[in-house]
Amino acid sequence: MFxxxxxxxxxxxxxxxVYSPWLPRGADYVLATLDLVKAYNLGASIGSLEVRVFHKxxxxxxxxxxxxxxxISRDTAGRTTTEFGPLKELVRFKxxxxxVGASATGWALFRMLSPVWFDAVNT
Numbered sequence: 001m002f003x004x005x006x007x008x009x010x011x012x013x014x015x016x017x018v019y020s021p022w023l024p025r026g027a028d029y030v031l032a033t034l035d036l037v038k039a040y041n042l043g044a045s046i047g048s049l050e051v052r053v054f055h056k057x058x059x060x061x062x063x064x065x066x067x068x069x070x071x072i073s074r075d076t077a078g079r080t081t082t083e084f085g086p087l088k089e090l091v092r093f094k095x096x097x098x099x100v101g102a103s104a105t106g107w108a109l110f111r112m113l114s115p116v117w118f119d120a121v122n123t
Contacts, residue, residue, distance in 0.1 A: 004037075007049065007097045008107040015047070017096040019063070025055070026117030029085030032093070033113040036074040041106035047098030048075035049108040055088040064092065079113075086120065 009016055034051050042048055051072040056064035067084045074080055093112060100106035 003111045004109065005095075005111060006107055006109050007095055009047070009097055009100050009105050011105065013100045013104040013106065015096060015099045017094055019054070020093040020095070020112075022090045022092045023115075025087045025089055025091050026115065027119045028087060029083060029118050029120065030087060030091065031081055031083055031116040031118070032072065033079055033081040033115075034072045034074060035079045035111045035113060036077050036108060037111065038077060038109045039075060039107070041100050041104055042075040042098070042108060047100040047106050048073045049110060050096045050098065051112070052094045052096070053084040053087075053091060054094055055091050057089045060088075064088075064090070066094075067091075 007016060032053060036049055053067040054064040055067050070082055070084060072080045072082045097106060097108055
């Protein structure tokens with residue numbers, strides 16, 4: 001879905017956030033997988049790559065609202081999958097690379113795997 005993206009902190013080491021384009025919802029819920037390929041100057045005490053999911057209806061203006069309080073966060077290479085939902089009509093991701101401190105820079109090479117959409121089951 002998003003292949004080989006690099007996100008870097010500001011030159012002074014402060015955090016940076018970017019949004020993905022809006023995607024049409026494929027179902028009520030989504031399993032989103034972050035694959036952190038390589039990171040530099042990230043760690044539990046100084047910064048990480050965090051992914052949050054935002055949603056809105058097609059007729060709504062603005063940036064949308066965050067889906068719950070769940071997020072994906074990694075500071076070392078590997079994959080993390082998290083469930084988000086229920087979702088409105090449009091969905092997008094917010095990627096944030098955390099602050100790494102004064103006069104330091106950090107970066108993350110990552111990809112988002114294709115989302116797995118699924119509907120709620122009523123029993």
